[in-house]
Amino acid sequence: xxxxxxxxxxxxxxxxxxxxxxxELYCExxxxxxxxxxxxxxxxxxxxxxxxxxGAISLLDSDYFSADRDFVEDVGRLTRYHDFVSSGMDYSxxxxxxxxxxxxLLVRVSxxxxxxxxxxxxxxxxxxxxxxxxxxxxxxxxxxxxxxxx
Numbered sequence: 082x083x084x085x086x087x088x089x090x091x092x093x094x095x096x097x098x099x100x101x102x103x104x105e106l107y108c109e110x111x112x113x114x115x116x117x118x119x120x121x122x123x124x125x126x127x128x129x130x131x132x133x134x135x136g137a138i139s140l141l142d143s144d145y146f147s148a149d150r151d152f153v154e155d156v157g158r159l160t161r162y163h164d165f166v167s168s169g170m171d172y173s174x175x176x177x178x179x180x181x182x183x184x185x186l187l188v189r190v191s192x193x194x195x196x197x198x199x200x201x202x203x204x205x206x207x208x209x210x211x212x213x214x215x216x217x218x219x220x221x222x223x224x225x226x227x228x229x230x231x
Contacts, residue, residue, distance in 0.1 A: 104157035107200040123153045125196040131188045138188065148177035149190040156195055162203040165196055 104118045113121055123146070128133060138145050154171040159165060171191045172178060182188045 100160035102157060103159045103199055103202055106206055108168055110202060110205060119153055123149060125189040128187045128191050134188055148175040151175060152190055156199060162200055167197050
């Protein structure tokens, strides 16, 4: 009786590539620890005059920037630039994103500043861009065969 042994080569387990989040990209590009993401991105996305007032306002009302902090956390989880629109809409409709100081005096995070931060982070690491139209360049159209003359 013959025994035929089958040797199985040890194949490395294939793991799907997990897309990197905005917070991971931002921390890498800014040279900061992941634990610093929320604070750093929050401060950078505030309107300039809001940065001056943020400390005092937080002392007086610790929940004043809750909508902004939720927005920063939500944006930090994004894995594609084009998903920012949804996060921005959620922020604009957040129940804590109301009032004179937030709406008229703009003592809050700027969605435009945050959008530029997200776009820059994803643009530096991928082909994700503002327009989703792409290009047909890689798909060359083969030349038409020339008709034979007999």
